[in-house]
Amino acid sequence: MTRRLLLSYLVLAVLVLAALEIPLGYLYARGETSRVSQSVERDASMLAEVTEENIEKGRLDALPEVVGDYAERTGGHVVVTDTQGIVLADSDPAGRTGVSLATQPDIARALNNQPTVTTSTDGDGRDVLSATMPGSSGTTVRGALRLTCPLDQVGTRVHRIWGALALAGAGILAAVALVALCLARWITRPLRTLEAATTQLAEGQLTTPPDTTAGPPELRRLATAFTHTATRLQHLLKAQQAFASEASHQLKTPLTALRLRLENFEPHLDPRAHGSLEEAVGEVERLGRMVQGLLALARLENTATTPEPVDLDTVLAERAAMWEPLAAEQYVALDITGPPAGHVWAIPGALEGIVDNLLANALRVSPPSTTITLHRAPGTELHVIDQGPGLSEADRERAFDRFWRSSESHHDGTGLGLPIVRHLVDASGGTITLHPAPGTGLDARIRLRPATGHRGDAHWRGEDFGSHLPYRGRTQAAGRG
Incomplete structure (x- = not known):
């Protein structure tokens, strides 16, 4: 914006200078x-009078001295003729006397008592100003005089004034540029501090509020309003984060107690009520997973983390080894295919959370004797492919909505797994899409940005993105989401 303001001021100054200096130079x-x-x-009139007097008195020998003296002082060229157009004197040493110039238009008009002033070009290509005057007393013409002066000096003076105007304009432009730069920086300084504050707020924490004491009044008011809005927004986000965390933690204890009480009822219930008791325990477990998923989402949405290089191959190997025993219990195989992907950009712990959530979803819907494939495609693209029933096109479009579950699902998923995955992928600067797998099943495709030139393994940071870490003996909740 500073450059645009500076350019606008300079353009305005150039237009003003052009409107002033061009007419001034032209008039000069x-x-x-x-x-x-x-x-x-x-001068031609005066010389014509002098030469006419000399011709009248017969002093023709005085004519060369008169015209030569004038030519020496001024640099002009003087030619004097008699009434027949015969040259009587020429200030040019190379000029010839006795030559007739009666046929030349200006001499002919002068002999008819008509003066002539014209601009022409001489034999050397120079512009010259020629004044031809009759040497007369009243109506009696006794000769003609032609005075020719080169316009070189006039052109030199005109060029000099144009140069002076150009230098003056350049000096004025330099002064305008200096003043305009100071003015533009004064105007844009609050905007720069406001931009820096906006960037900080977008990253999660406003540590340096914008300057509200400098710049135009409108920008100072804008900076004040932004600071007030940002402060309120940070308070609201902190309150929301605190509420989600506290509510989720507070709900864990009563849910655990409720489950234990329900299980304690089993010996005292009629056997015909055991089925309802198991369903109630399952609902309590699903509610616990939902609370934990909400807590994970709240932490994700209120935490700004910078992506860093992570070894995708190492993460895939670790998570596959972690999930393999649980998959084996359900007679499902895990297979990693494709060339090594190397390092990708991801926020800390995001890759582990993405793979865990997608494997949990795939494992829920995978029939026995099928395979879940983790395929690494070129371009740091990861495919998680199952052989389950898959999703329709309409369901794939809604699969990332919170709490959404497929209408054809007979399982008790929470509907938070895929929203968590999408949030992790977006925060890492990648994309995720769902596609039908060859045959049956679902193909979840994650494209991440490659991080070339980095070494080192990714480390699990302890973030719980969706609480899908497997453990032996866990009650299996099935259903996508």
């Missing part, structure tokens, strides 16, 4: 040409 050039023309015409 015209005035200088007119002044020289009048001076030459006046």
